[in-house]
Amino acid sequence: MGNIAADPSHPRYQSLLLRHRLEQAEKQGMLAGSAMIAHGRGEAFDYLLGEQTINSARVATNHALAALRGAKRPVLSLNGNVAALAGRETLLLAEMLQCPVEINIFYRTPQRMKALLEHLGKIKLDEGIDVTILGAAPNARIPGLEGPRAKCTKEGILESDVIFVPLEDGDRCEALVAMGKTVIVVDLNPLSRSAKMASITIVDELTRVMENMLAMMSSPIEDLASNSYDNEAVLDEALHHVATKFTQTSNEA
Numbered sequence: 001m002g003n004i005a006a007d008p009s010h011p012r013y014q015s016l017l018l019r020h021r022l023e024q025a026e027k028q029g030m031l032a033g034s035a036m037i038a039h040g041r042g043e044a045f046d047y048l049l050g051e052q053t054i055n056s057a058r059v060a061t062n063h064a065l066a067a068l069r070g071a072k073r074p075v076l077s078l079n080g081n082v083a084a085l086a087g088r089e090t091l092l093l094a095e096m097l098q099c100p101v102e103i104n105i106f107y108r109t110p111q112r113m114k115a116l117l118e119h120l121g122k123i124k125l126d127e128g129i130d131v132t133i134l135g136a137a138p139n140a141r142i143p144g145l146e147g148p149r150a151k152c153t154k155e156g157i158l159e160s161d162v163i164f165v166p167l168e169d170g171d172r173c174e175a176l177v178a179m180g181k182t183v184i185v186v187d188l189n190p191l192s193r194s195a196k197m198a199s200i201t202i203v204d205e206l207t208r209v210m211e212n213m214l215a216m217m218s219s220p221i222e223d224l225a226s227n228s229y230d231n232e233a234v235l236d237e238a239l240h241h242v243a244t245k246f247t248q249t250s251n252e253a
């Protein structure tokens with residue numbers, strides 16, 4: 001696997017590269033036991049989407065970025081998969097937005113937190129990125145959630161007005177929306193609870209989203225009327241895209 005992931009000419013290079021990043025992260029103790037399952041579910045949906053950024057995802061990404069750029073207190077939240085797949089890009093985006101990132105993991109253990117802090121701290125140092133990383137010392141709770149997954153920081157997630165939480169689970173997404181925040185998720189499954197609950201859902205693969213966002217950051221802020229954004233339509237378009245692809249494929253057969 002290591003060799004294949006290092007060969008860009010392999011037709012599945014990108015997919016193998018992401019798997020390899022997760023394997024490495026697993027060895028470093030950054031991931032929960034279910035991380036690979038979550039990734040596999042994402043891969044299946046990405047296959048159906050044609051492993052591309054579809055038009056509605058680009059629209060959602062544009063609105064997400066406009067919301068983050070217009071926020072008073074934006075925050076980018078990372079779990080283990082996000083840190084492993086796109087830790088560098090998330091830190092770079094936070095630096096551009098001049099906002100903190102917060103490590104916020106579903107299955108919180110001191111060992112995982114330590115591994116994640118070390119991983120992100122190394123990227124920060126290697127790349128000279130100036131960003132505050134929150135989450136090591138939670139001092140607040142997300143109302144409506146039980147147990148360790150409710151933990152967060154006051155200066156990060158709790159007091160944020162716009163929160164970017166890629167690959168979030170449905171429950172926590174719902175709790176964040178209930179707090180009145182603009183919640184932006186990235187989820188390849190347009191039918192997931194998070195996708196349906198979020199204010200803005202980007203139905204696209206995380207690493208593509210981060211690349212798109214970083215590229216869009218160098219363009220002037222677009223004047224997007226927030227009332228023109230319709231998340232349900234974005235989800236419908238993703239489902240329609242998959243269904244149309246199926247119809248085309250079966251007609252061709």
Ligand code: ATP
Nearest residue numbers: 038039041042169170187188189192193194205206
């Ligand atoms: P929900 O509670 O929202 O219904 P779930 O239980 O279906 O979520 P989880 O296991 O919490 O899903 O999280 C995995 C989700 O993240 C899946 O919907 C999957 O499609 C998506 N996903 C996994 N990897 C990626 C990725 N790299 N980019 C975008 N989405 C991804």
